Amino acid sequence: MSSTLPNASQVGLPASDASSAAELASLTVRLRGALRQFPDFPSPGILFEDILPIFADPSLHEALIRSLELHIRANYDQKPDVIVGLEARGFLMGPSLALRLGASFVPVRKQGKLPGPCETQGYEKEYGQDFFQMQADSIKPGQKVLVIDDIIATGGSAYAGGELIKKMGGDLLGFIFLLELEFLHGRDKLPAPVYTLLSGQA
Numbered sequence: 001m002s003s004t005l006p007n008a009s010q011v012g013l014p015a016s017d018a019s020s021a022a023e024l025a026s027l028t029v030r031l032r033g034a035l036r037q038f039p040d041f042p043s044p045g046i047l048f049e050d051i052l053p054i055f056a057d058p059s060l061h062e063a064l065i066r067s068l069e070l071h072i073r074a075n076y077d078q079k080p081d082v083i084v085g086l087e088a089r090g091f092l093m094g095p096s097l098a099l100r101l102g103a104s105f106v107p108v109r110k111q112g113k114l115p116g117p118c119e120t121q122g123y124e125k126e127y128g129q130d131f132f133q134m135q136a137d138s139i140k141p142g143q144k145v146l147v148i149d150d151i152i153a154t155g156g157s158a159y160a161g162g163e164l165i166k167k168m169g170g171d172l173l174g175f176i177f178l179l180e181l182e183f184l185h186g187r188d189k190l191p192a193p194v195y196t197l198l199s200g201q202a
């Protein structure tokens with residue numbers, strides 16, 4: 001699976017629609033250019049990748065969601081039933097992507113935020129540890145699920161989200177990220193195919 005923005009054939013566009021492919025390629029460059037880096041946040045030694053400028057610009061926001069939609073439509077044989085977003089930044093992309101795909105949106109939340117019976121999974125991430133929860137009836141056995149989040153660093157957060165989905169009998173189709181910090185090899189932890197729109201290298 002490609003780790004860059006898909007070309008015309010990859011996204012199911014006819015070859016003659018090269019202008020769309022060119023537009024998509026230039027959108028990748030714009031998305032990357034919008035990211036900002038903050039050294040030593042939230043703790044010393046961490047270079048924090050700030051994705052929020054993308055959402056401050058409607059054309060970049062549209063480019064991001066459209067690029068992800070095209071990727072999913074072109075690369076998964078089965079339509080996802082459910083998009084699962086990881087709190088908090090996964091909520092910036094998950095609901096709008098789910099709407100575009102005609103899929104449900106289901107949140108993974110940090111512990112203590114969801115009412116009713118929940119499944120719980122502890123995890124470690126690049127700069128801390130936490131617990132994730134999902135409502136126990138939020139995924140039906142056999143539903144096809146895609147997980148979305150902004151960044152994969154160590155992969156700890158995404159792994160925990162995947163474990164929760166598996167506990168409920170969901171069929172994990174894959175994991176989708178805007179950005180991957182490749183030097184942390186987080187994708188090696190994950191039990192389903194991983195796609196990132198942008199790699200961690202400039």
Ligand SMILES: O=P(O)(O)OC[C@H]1O[C@H](OP(=O)(O)OP(=O)(O)O)[C@H](O)[C@@H]1O
Pocket residue numbers: 086087088089090124125126127149150151152153154155156157158186
């Ligand atoms: O691959 P990992 O090492 O697990 O790190 C990646 C996770 O870390 C951040 O979430 P965080 O919970 O820090 O912040 P958020 O609540 O703003 O999403 C980021 O949004 C990813 O979810």
Ligand SMILES: Nc1ncnc2[nH]cnc12
Pocket residue numbers: 046047048049050125126127151153154181
């Ligand atoms: N370096 C980083 N920047 C932004 N979010 C992150 N989540 C985990 N590592 C991160």
Ligand SMILES: [Mg+2]
Pocket residue numbers: 086087088089090149157
């Ligand atoms: Mg997060």
